[in-house]
Amino acid sequence: MQHKIVVCFSTKFVKLVISLINATFVQQQRCSLWFEEEVERDLRWVYGISKILHIGASEFQTIELVQSGPFGKVLLLDGKLQSAELDEFVYHESIVHPALLYHSNPKSVFIMGGGEGSTAREALKHSGVKKVVMCDIDQEVVDFCRDHMTENAEAFSSPRLELVINDARAELESCNEKFDVIIGDLNDPMDGGPCFTLYTQSFYMNILKPKLNLGGILVTQAGPAGILSHREVYSSIYNTLRQTFKYVVPYAAHVPSFADTWGWVMASDQAFPMIKMEETNYRIQNRIQGELHFLDGQTLCAMLALNKHVWKTLAGETHIFTEDSGRFIHGHGRAFKNQK
Amino acid sequence: MQHKIVVCFSTKFVKLVISLINATFVQQQRCSLWFEEEVERDLRWVYGISKILHIGASEFQTIELVQSGPFGKVLLLDGKLQSAELDEFVYHESIVHPALLYHSNPKSVFIMGGGEGSTAREALKHSGVKKVVMCDIDQEVVDFCRDHMTENAEAFSSPRLELVINDARAELESCNEKFDVIIGDLNDPMDGGPCFTLYTQSFYMNILKPKLNLGGILVTQAGPAGILSHREVYSSIYNTLRQTFKYVVPYAAHVPSFADTWGWVMASDQAFPMIKMEETNYRIQNRIQGELHFLDGQTLCAMLALNKHVWKTLAGETHIFTEDSGRFIHGHGRAFKNQK
Amino acid sequence: MQHKIVVCFSTKFVKLVISLINATFVQQQRCSLWFEEEVERDLRWVYGISKILHIGASEFQTIELVQSGPFGKVLLLDGKLQSAELDEFVYHESIVHPALLYHSNPKSVFIMGGGEGSTAREALKHSGVKKVVMCDIDQEVVDFCRDHMTENAEAFSSPRLELVINDARAELESCNEKFDVIIGDLNDPMDGGPCFTLYTQSFYMNILKPKLNLGGILVTQAGPAGILSHREVYSSIYNTLRQTFKYVVPYAAHVPSFADTWGWVMASDQAFPMIKMEETNYRIQNRIQGELHFLDGQTLCAMLALNKHVWKTLAGETHIFTEDSGRFIHGHGRAFKNQK
């Protein structure tokens, strides 16, 4: 004989049981592979990897595309995070659009680095841009990203994209063209790293500036810009550009997968116009095909504002990047992006 | 016989050797104790603890003050980070000053929670504020912080501070006073946590609002507000207040030790005035004794701007916190701050 | 003009500088990918992965071969460590040779599981063994290991090896042969895991024992057997076999990559002979082609001895694995080895 029990359940109890079952199930699937970013010597940003999707290698570095728990698909170069599916739009909209929106009529763009294709993708959203040169040193990375990062497939096949496999410095030195906007989508300056010289005053002055058209704008990623990290390289890159260009505009935004607020700097020898939020939104609407997800007039205003603490450091910074005097970061997100 | 070798050193080489020696030495002192915040199920924020400074306990929780590597002294309640020496000014300036600066003439402030004393410290910087009531449930935490957190010593001994050990809800219900500004320096809403009900519409409507003077402002911490985390509770707290007060102003700032952008919301039944940057700076100068390190007019402008992605979520949010319908965060920074 | 400095170096100083340089260089190459084994809920065994070598997948599980820092190449199934290049000889010599050496003249061996090939490799070292049946459920794992684990290539191509892709239980039930030695190279009993029933008394009694020749020996891996872990399943598997076979011999050895001492149990209905160290060494010399690296007469003596603490638990154990009453481990090394 089987027992029958009469029970009264509250809906609340049933929900509780279900949530417990879910919680336990999820718990059992916990990760074994973890990606660990050593942000500083005793600060780690650690996230679970649920699947290795693709692996590759070039003469310069290893290449991996992995499925992470918190950030979606993540591209790793030499085991370092390059960009994450769920928030790469923050970094890439930020590095591309402010300069292109401030420029009165940008037609040509040169990207130093940027092999994964996302920076080019954003630049190509500007219908007025006729030509984007993307100059990355690593053919294999470019091929890998073209094959596996579907979100950039359209950009890679655009007739307006000119892909060059070369060292950015060498390419700029030898090319005969000038550009409206040059974008430094580079590795952070690392001690002994390949990108250090692309942040020096002599590079900006002698190699890069001659390749900007009249009214041209340089924008470069400039490392971590958080309350506790902006003194590492950000203030120095800012000051180096301030000593090299007439007009310099720093800005920043928090990028979750980088575990920090990130910084960029625009520089030009022509004054940046005062653009109101409404004008920014108007330009976005008129120039850009496709939707932006992070940036609009109000957001740009916030990015440019920074905060009192960081401004104070920027204002007082005296260090200039030269070949003999660099500053280096410990090991942040964009750390080993390979580009000489 | 001893060999003598003649060697030419470049200064560069000598510097290299010294930096190597330093690097190696520092390496040998690596941490053994680590604090691990499980930001999400597979995302960890981990930092080294070099020294346990003080330990204590109350009937509610354990209390520890530790020396961390990246964030200076860190206060832990029940093993959860409460605030960190090196960036607590971002959180505490942000939770206090916007509301007090927007108010035309704030004289009385009620703080729900805030036992560590930093929120009171900031409020007391306003020379026009005649009375700050700080209502925390845990006598031991308050005593511990008064004894060990020297940066708040002056605040704790201010004659303008009235310290109440009580549950914030009970205290508000029973007190006969009204206040110009009420600050919710509370634990995040956690499933089963003590603070959940202090974020509900009925609490705001029935308990809190009656204790605001005419023109009074409520400001509450509102959980993580980053690109990837603002849907957890921030948008919901915003919408709950929007359905309860006539005017609501959300804002946010990146707090490094919390590993995220953090959110706050101001709410009032009287319109917030349009204040220009210059006016903000003027009010800071005239009302506040002592210097602010994070906030000025421009910074406040940036905090209020948020970004397109977060605004879109806020605009579309329909969830309201009620006793039967909560939303909860996984385990962020302010997680277990004890306050019923 | 260049300065010249005359310096006297001690050899000691030069060595110091070189070791510092090495230390620093090595330091800069630190790992970003880490494998984390949750040995218990709050105990983790974590090691660096320097390279993903090969990735694959079957209908049952994901398959990865990675280069680890401390353990050489490591095979992962469903993200769990299966075996590590640098110490797999300890596990595989231990699971195979004691039973084959105690048996008077073993000619046929049946391996439940063992898809990576190492258990077969060890069994095939016995020149008297004419046939080794390896029965693994996962064709893809077998193919992956045959392709990538060169140390087992010879074994995989041996004419004495008969490879069957099937569930071990089903295969034993349906096959008409009997064997001198049956080896359980199985997953640990996990709650909900595929292998649990292959440790039950009814399986041993009804399915397995009928397939042993007269004098035949069963040996099974039996989970962690350390001072703190042997109560999880080891004592229980031991007792289950003790209640099923007339003679039972437990033994154990520390396997570094498993972060614990590991246990095995031999069982037979015929008494195990008293074999002196010298006799063991003699049998090794006469029966085994190729060298053993871990096992000799003295080592076997040590493995069989266990220690007082563990023996006390084994002696007093009363639990028996049945379909309704299992015990499970938290998540050790051999956790998810796929074999039904």
Add this chain to the structure above:
Amino acid sequence: MQHKIVVCFSTKFVKLVISLINATFVQQQRCSLWFEEEVERDLRWVYGISKILHIGASEFQTIELVQSGPFGKVLLLDGKLQSAELDEFVYHESIVHPALLYHSNPKSVFIMGGGEGSTAREALKHSGVKKVVMCDIDQEVVDFCRDHMTENAEAFSSPRLELVINDARAELESCNEKFDVIIGDLNDPMDGGPCFTLYTQSFYMNILKPKLNLGGILVTQAGPAGILSHREVYSSIYNTLRQTFKYVVPYAAHVPSFADTWGWVMASDQAFPMIKMEETNYRIQNRIQGELHFLDGQTLCAMLALNKHVWKTLAGETHIFTEDSGRFIHGHGRAFKNQK
């Protein structure tokens, strides 16, 4: 009206629900503080700390007693694990009893280091031992352990214990006594660490040996002795003693909290007698008051056997510890035990 639902539960389902509830509850209490032992550069042994019990400091080091998840109470010196409640009996029975049991009639024992008191506790279990000198350099550690480690309280108050606060080398040099057994319960040899010279041939020859009575035995802890770690220092300490004493006996056992098999070496100028298991058990029964939990005749046999792989290394080792030629371990369990 309230709904009533008639449901049939199987006991199995109810058990499942309860286990899920437990699992989830336990999950919510997960640790925030973790102790991380860097066993090698890319191998970490990490365990949760649920509570800081006591903190202290001396002129030499910090002292902490913490409640760990997997190992019970753990004593940390300078943030390094010294001994763990749940398995310290393995280490301390192993370092003390073999030498005292092999000795025909030990009456006096000198302990180099051993400030926590556990080594003395084990030695005092021998009723024939009339005097135990424990010589530790750190008064504060001794006081801390006497106050907080209740398991050693009886030993600390024994009239047979003579406690000396001094450097072990200096104490041995200056004392006029000789001893039957000298125990080296010392820090591992670390580069730059305080204990290195207490492992050198000249120390053994010139300082220590003259203080041994006729038939006296030295036993020293000798670092990790696992399959992958025994070449770090164990084989070297063994060989150094082999070149200094006529008879040398290495042995080892797995200590879970040390994440490795641990090694000890006995040395004497008088031959170690062949003692059968039964004789060992007889001596334990006759000489020792109180029960041993790890060691008996059979266990001792297993410890002495080691394995083929380690024996091969020991046999071929040629390195000798001298003041100019040390070997060092990376950072294992007994790493910073303070004793000069």
